[in-house]
Amino acid sequence: xxxxxxxxxxxxxxxxxxxxxxxxxxxxxxxxxxxxxxxxxxxxxxxxxxxxxxxxxxxxxxxxxxxxxxxxxxxxxxxxxxxxxxxxxxxxxxxxxxxxxxxxxxxxxxxxxxxxxxxxxxxxxxxxxxxxxxxxxxxxxxxxxxxxxxxxxxxxxxxxxxxxxxxxxxxxxxxxxxxxxxxxxxxxxxxxxxxxxxxxxxxxxxxxxxxxxxxxxxxxxxxxxxxxxxxxxxxxxxxxxxxxxxxxxxxxxxxxxxxxxxxxxxxxxxxxxxxxxxxxxxxxxxxxxxxxxxxxxxxxxxxxxxxxxxxxxxxxxxxxxxxxxxxxxxxxxxxxxxxxxxxxxxxxxxxxxxxxxxxxxxxxxxxxxxxxxxxxxxxxxxxxxxxxxxxxxxxxxxxxxxxxxxxxxxxxxxxxxxxxxxxxxxxxxxxxxxxxxxxxxxxxxxxxxxxxxxxxxxxxxxxxxxxxxxxxxxxxxxxxxxxxxxxxxxxxxxxxxx
Numbered sequence: 047x048x049x050x051x052x053x054x055x056x057x058x059x060x061x062x063x064x065x066x067x068x069x070x071x072x073x074x075x076x077x078x079x080x081x082x083x084x085x086x087x088x089x090x091x092x093x094x095x096x097x098x099x100x101x102x103x104x105x106x107x108x109x110x111x112x113x114x115x116x117x118x119x120x121x122x123x124x125x126x127x128x129x130x131x132x133x134x135x136x137x138x139x140x141x142x143x144x145x146x147x148x149x150x151x152x153x154x155x156x157x158x159x160x161x162x163x164x165x166x167x168x169x170x171x172x173x174x175x176x177x178x179x180x181x182x183x184x185x186x187x188x189x190x191x192x193x194x195x196x197x198x199x200x201x202x203x204x205x206x207x208x209x210x211x212x213x214x215x216x217x218x219x220x221x222x223x224x225x226x227x228x229x230x231x232x233x234x235x236x237x238x239x240x241x242x243x244x245x246x247x248x249x250x251x252x253x254x255x256x257x258x259x260x261x262x263x264x265x266x267x268x269x270x271x272x273x274x275x276x277x278x279x280x281x282x283x284x285x286x287x288x289x290x291x292x293x294x295x296x297x298x299x300x301x302x303x304x305x306x307x308x309x310x311x312x313x314x315x316x317x318x319x320x321x322x323x324x325x326x327x328x329x330x331x332x333x334x335x336x337x338x339x340x341x342x343x344x345x346x347x348x349x350x351x352x353x354x355x356x357x358x359x360x361x362x363x364x365x366x367x368x369x370x371x372x373x374x375x376x377x378x379x380x381x382x383x384x385x386x387x388x389x390x391x392x393x394x395x396x397x398x399x400x401x402x403x404x405x406x407x408x409x410x411x412x413x414x415x416x417x418x419x420x421x422x423x424x425x426x427x428x429x430x431x432x433x434x435x436x437x438x439x440x441x442x443x444x445x446x447x448x449x450x451x452x453x454x455x456x457x458x459x460x461x462x463x464x465x466x467x468x469x470x471x472x473x474x475x476x477x478x479x480x481x482x483x484x485x486x487x488x489x490x491x492x493x494x495x496x497x498x499x500x501x502x503x504x505x506x507x508x509x510x511x512x513x514x515x516x517x518x519x520x521x522x523x524x525x526x527x528x529x530x531x532x533x534x535x536x537x538x539x540x541x542x543x544x
Contacts, residue, residue, distance in 0.1 A: 075099065075371045077361050078150075078160030078228045079256035079317050079337060080235045081328040091381040093230045094333045095160030096400065097140055097149035099374040100213065101365040102537045104143045104422030104432045107375075107395050109408070109415035110187075112136040112154065122146065123180040125173045125209060128202070134187035136410055138393050140375040143423045144214050147179030150377045153186040154410045156232045156391035157195050158379035162257050163212075163223035165298045165305055167283065168242030170222045175209030176202060178225030185229065192231040196238050196247060199227065204243050204271075217424060226257050232383035232390060239263050241296040244277060246270040254321035254328075258314035260307055261293035309359040316342060317361055330378045330394055330405075331465060337361060338376045338400040352446035353401055355525045362401045364443075366526040372439075375432075376400040386479050387411045388487055389472055397435035402442045402450050404435075404457035404505070406498050407468060412488030416499050426538040434506035440541055441513040443530065448520035449513050456505055464498050514542050 075098030083089045099105060112135055119130040123146040139151030152158040161178045176184070181199045189195025210222030226239040228250075235250040239261050246267040255262075271277075275290045283295040299307035320336050321328070340361040341353040349356035354364050365372035378394040387410070394405040408415050422430035426437070442449040471494040478487040524530065527543065534541045 075259065075363060076149075076160075076162045077256065077258050077313055077317050077337075078162060079254070079321055079333075080228050080230050080250065081254050081321060081325075081333070082235065082250060082252050084252045085254050085321070085325050086328045087326070088329070088382070090383070091230050091232055091235065092328060092330060092333055093158045093160060093228060093235070093377070093379040093381070094337055095150045095228075095377050096338055096361060096363060096373040097160075097375045097377075098363040098371040099142060099149070100217075100370060100424075101372050101374075102426075102436075102533055102539070103214065103374060103424050104430060104436070105140050105149060105375040105397070106143060106422045106430070106432050107138065107397075107408075107415055107419040108141045109138045109420075110134070110136065121184075123184075124177050126175065126206065128176075128206065131188055135190070137183070137186040138395075138408055138410070138415060139183055139186065140377060140395065141183075141420075142179065145177060145179050147177050147181065147183040148186070149179055149182070149375065151183065151186050152377075152379050152391055152393045152410075153189070154387070154391075155190045156381045156383075157186060157189055157192055157229065158231070158377070158381060158391070158393075159185055159195065159227055159229045160377065161225050161227045163221075163259050164226050164239065164241075164261055165259075166224045166241030166261075166296045167281070167298045168224065168244065168296070170224075171207045171209035172222065173209055173211060175207035177210070177212055178208055178223070178227075179212075181208065181225065182227065185227075189229075192229045192234055192236050196227075196229050196236045199229075199238065200245060200247075203240060203245065207243055208240065214424065226261065228255065228257060230379070230381060232381040237263065239292070244271045244274050244296065246274060246292045254318070254325065256314055256317035256321060258317070259305065259310040260299060260314065261297045262314070264291045264293045267292065312342075312347060313359060313361055316340060316345070330380050330392075331461070333378050334376075334394070334396075334400065334405055334461070338373075338378065338396070338405075341401065351523075351525065352450070354443040354446040354450075362399055364399070365529075367529040373399045373401075374436075376405070378405060386476070388413075388479065388484070388491065389475060392468075397432045398439045402439050402453040402457075404460050404502055405464075406495075406502060407464060408495060409491050412485075413492045413495055416496075419499075424537060426540070431503070431506070434503070434510060437539060437541075438506065438509050438513065440530070440534070440539060441510075441517070443524055444517055444527075444541070444543070445520045445523045447523070449516055452513070452516065453509055456509065460498075460501060460505060463501075467494065467497075517542055 136154035139148030185195035475487040
């Protein structure tokens with residue numbers, strides 16, 4: 047018995063050090079997908095992403111106006127400074143609280159971007175280049191089309207390189223990776239996959255596409271680094287140009303210490319299969335329900351006791367002792383080429399795990415995201431909307447079967463209400479635009495945003511109060527309770543656990 051206790055203490059110590067003491071952790075996170083005009087119900091382009099990050103790391107929503115900059119001004123990114131451009135475009139982004147860049151975002155021209163971590167055989171830089179999240183934001187600030195934003199990213203990548211640490215120093219661990227992106231606008235999308243300063247890009251004009259944490263481009267790229275193949279042959283990764291396969295030759299998934307490619311392939315297969323299932327019928331609502339909230343229901347890896355107690359990485363990522371990341375924020379970007387600029391692009395945003403949270407729509411060219419949506423750090427705050435959502439998620443985890451249906455029932459009605467009213471408010475705004483009353487149209491859309499956010503705030507405050515009361519009767523039933531107990535007190539999260 048003494049040996050058993052000693053082993054348990056040793057195991058707990060190793061787990062703690064692995065998670066928190068600066069070890070390089072292969073992160074297993076994020077999924078991005080896109081449906082082109084022929085695949086959607088209304089002929090739009092729709093991009094979605096779940097951003098997976100450490101469980102107590104806030105990912106607020108920020109909104110920056112179009113800005114002009116002085117000559118010689120520098121742009122302070124997460125680890126380095128780079129020369130600023132004369133004009134940066136209006137953008138909304140899901141911003142990890144301590145970084146410069148975004149996990150996903152959209153700009154005033156309807157360019158939307160999501161990125162993924164991928165692992166390559168190329169060397170990793172440490173803190174002397176641009177994070178993938180920095181590159182994403184810079185693409186939005188400087189690109190008017192998907193193609194232009196992609197080449198902003200490529201040019202910066204080749205000049206400065208991509209660099210970690212992508213986790214907060216002294217808090218989570220150390221993690222470094224290279225990046226893949228889906229970059230869409232109302233007309234076209236590009237898949238950009240990178241390995242160090244090397245890259246391959248594929249143009250998407252029809253159908254559907256998805257990426258996860260592994261390379262997807264093999265032989266069928268449309269543009270690439272001029273020495274992509276030559277470098278692989280020189281490194282001995284392939285024998286010839288005919289033998290070259292970008293995903294196979296640059297990807298690092300096959301050695302003992304590589305990330306688990308199986309988890310990643312399962313998620314990519316699931317997202318792609320789901321997109322094809324709804325081909326021709328895809329709407330923002332379907333994307334939210336079938337993809338952002340996907341936990342492999344009806345598959346051989348369906349969670350045994352509920353989404354929060356899965357043993358596999360899911361598209362709606364759940365954190366636990368085996369997978370220390372969760373879906374911290376989500377986007378559904380609805381890009382409608384036929385609409386005037388005010389209504390052309392709609393940014394549907396959800397905080398924390400989308401499975402027990404709610405999407406809200408935001409617009410550009412006048413309307414604003416509420417300023418308090420930018421609040422939040424790694425410590426609990428009752429004034430942060432991100433933390434309202436994340437505490438609901440944590441409460442639901444304590445008895446998912448009892449509590450999650452309550453949250454879902456409330457938020458399903460809210461999303462239905464938002465979408466019904468969206469049609470009414472957009473029709474009013476469009477009429478005003480056609481009459482030359484742009485300012486009045488902006489006020490109509492701002493009223494729509496404000497009413498949505500006011501309703502959601504009331505519902506979050508209600509759920510944060512009532513879910514603990516339900517737990518008193520239902521009881522705590524969570525297989526990973528010890529894992530949660532190690533986090534909540536450190537971050538000041540008020541949960542009914544001891």
